[in-house]
Amino acid sequence: MAFRLESRIPSGPLEQKWENAKRDMKLVSPANRRKYSILVVGSGLAGASAAATLGELGYNVKCFCYQDSPRRAHSIAAQGGINAAKNYQNDGDSVYRLFYDTIKGGDFRAREANVYRLAEVSVNIIDQCVAQGVPFAREYGGTLANRSFGGAQVSRTFYARGQTGQQLLLGAYQALQRQVDAGRVKMFARHEMLDLVVVDGRARGIVTRNLVTGAIDCHVADAVILATGGYGNVFYLSTNAKGCNATAIWRAYKRGAGFGNPCFTQIHPTCIPQSGDYQSKLTLMSESLRNDGRIWVPKKKGDTRHPNDIPEEERDYYLERMYPAYGNLCPRDIASRAAKVMCDQGYGVGPGGRGVYLDFREAIQRLGRNTIEERYGNLFEMYERITGEDPYTVPMRIYPAVHYTMGGLWVDYHLMSTIPGLFVLGEANFSDHGANRLGASALMQGLADGYFIIPYTMGHFLAQVKPGGLDESHPEFRAARQAVEERTKKLLSIRGKKTVDDFHRELGRIMWEYCGMARNASGLKHALQRIPELREEFWQNVNVPGSGDEMNQSLEKAGRVADFLELGELMCLDALEREESCGGHFREEHQTEDGEAKRDDERFCHVAVWEFAGEGKPPVRNVEPLNFEFVHLAQRSYK
Amino acid sequence: MKIILNIWRQKNASSPGRMVRYELDNVNEHMSFLEMLDVLNEELTRKGEDPVAFEHDCREGICGCCGFMINGIPHGPERGTTVCQLHMRHFQDGDELWLEPFRAKAFPIIKDLMVDRSAFDRIISAGGYISINTGSAPEANSIPVKKQCADRAMDAAACIGCGACVAACPNASASLFVSAKIAHLGLLPQGEPERDRRALRMVLKMTEEGFGYCTNTGECEAICPKGVKIENIAMMHRDFTRAVALFREEAKVGGTG
Known part of the structure; x- marks a missing residue:
């Protein structure tokens, strides 16, 4: 039996598709919403924002996470920033340009309509987060600051030091806890979803294990949302948290959800190289570092001199040489592959020749140590803590590592999988990033899905089904x-x-x-x-x-x-x-x-x-x- | 190098616990502390013994999962470092270490080095947010925010909710954690309308959860892996005092100490 893959892309010109879709969607009246129950699995940016927003609307929501608190989901580790087409910098940005950069960055393997919608709602995300109290970086005049990121020639990335994911997640978590207090969301921390239950072709619930007591429980609902993140931990070593896993989406796949482009994985170019067999995970150094850091290898193969002893003319700033227009800010897949090629050819540095330099010497000379410290201080500290080397005086050593999975459960324009009633948000779905995700776009997508898309499409789905009518004795x-x-x-x-x-x-x-x-x-x-x-x-x-x-x-x-x-x-x-x-x-x-x-x-x-x-x-x-x-x-x- | 570990082993909340001694040879100085425990756990598993339970997830010092006492200090001897970011190069060959869970009445033990910190979530639920429904936010640049305020708010918002401040405090007070949220939101114009109510409700909840009062010992600031400052507690006291005057009925019980 082959799937019927209806993408449900609305008609009309690109700029009007989402408006048209919203106009045509059915609604559930406020008085009826509390009759519907929704399960949200995962409490990262996508899950927490969805659970909070659906709770605000008046649905009965249960939210699950494997950690001891929803505030610890791995979105918290995102460092660099979140893109939005605000054009505050007056540098030529627009919704169309963010859309185009994302489509191109993804090497033309994403749906146009989805990506355009993402770019469109990006501006609302910033408004929402600021109103929640996310302490984004600001200029002295009191307006929001921006920086640039890979794959773009404009400054559209909003950031909160090197902890943007943490601050956005805390914003969503606080909104979620507010709904917990209001009694609209029931939180199940330390619970892991171990199976999806499909009844008469519709997703109607999940089976969970209580990680403290081991109790196996069933939860029945009218719809299920999976916002369980990516599957980069297939590789054992990745930048993901140790607990990140694919069990929820894999169980759903085995219950009939289509899996889109599973081979699309992102290897992030700037991570701290592996130091030994005992290594349990790899640590990312934010891509934002490439704004001021210059990547190079020695021109001579197997050069074992200390990096500070290698004169300027004997260094190969290979990204600047190969990609003069974007230089060190080329997209991640390209930067990663270039690092691999240089190391394969014998120019790599550090143990096993598996590393390249990311050097701030020139930036420190140009901007002063204080500016660099203000921009990247916490990242430099993290690097020093792990490696024992001071990146203010010695160039960082970096190497690519598995970071993000563009593949995931297939969803239509409504973010619904091939199983009716099963919605998939954030990294767990396959949409929007094509074959390569641009930096600062994961946070954007997670929050777009949770705050601004699912509240509409979920209502449209629920308006067409009767609430309840089932219990766990089925x-x-x-x-x-x-x-x-x-x-x-x-x-x-x-x-x-x-x-x-x-x-x-x-x-x-x-x-x-x-x-x-x-x-x-x-x-x-x-x-x-x-x-x-x-x-x-x-x-x-x-x-x-x-x-x-x-x-x-x-x-x-x-x-x-x-x-x-x-x-x-x-x-x-x-x-x-x-x-x-x-x-x-x-x-x-x-x-x-x-x-x-x-x-x-x-x-x-x-x-x-x-x-x-x-x-x-x-x-x-x-x-x-x-x-x-x-x-x-x-x-x-x-x- | 060789490291001797004395680890608190406790099967569950209702069983008694005890210290168990383990000797580890071949500890590599580049390992993180948790990677050393991974090695121990692999050994224990191969021997058919129960591995040591400890909380961890991101291993980048940001999720706030990890944390236990190393020789009586939460997160161990390095300043500004969570235990997942603590590397063995800071220890000497032959060191003997005592690992215990965070101890506080409000943090009941779950197993071995794991404690239940859900009281923190309940405190946030009590008011650690800005009430703004999705979709009703004004344009982001319509309210300018002083850079100094945004920066100070960010300093406080850097709290990872690990609970080390509670473990370090002789009163097991959660004042640093609570005040960090009160300061973060209170410093921003967006947080101003609910500032008093937030301080009141969060502080009362902290007391109700069984955390102690602040007596300005300062241990919390000294061990905070994210450098959250005790000055936030001063802000909390001020906001709470003001709130008590405004909300007499709600404020009948409890206080900041």
């Missing part, structure tokens, strides 16, 4: 609950010889090697053989100590890794089938003469939407064609 709920309990029991009964982390690390190595910054058919085929073997071994030989009816962090990890072991395979399959290079998906067989990504618009100007076909059966690849009515497909050039 056979589908009982079956889902039983499946969760059996899986937990199975994981605890294996008592093998290897730890969960052993398997996760091994999966990460395979993914990084064959499905990382550069991919090719033979490597992907090898990975597609290795991953099922590893998965089989996992289910034979993993050791999960403890029991299911208590706080058990090993069990939590085991469930997540079991899902990664399936998702990783789908990512490789998608990467193999997409025989072109675009954005973060670089197939070595498809590159231009000067090593840039070479798209194949004839064959691949579409979204690949994968459909689960049953255990042990190959998934089905469906296609949603991307029609570009308003922009010209062009080869990306940042030269």
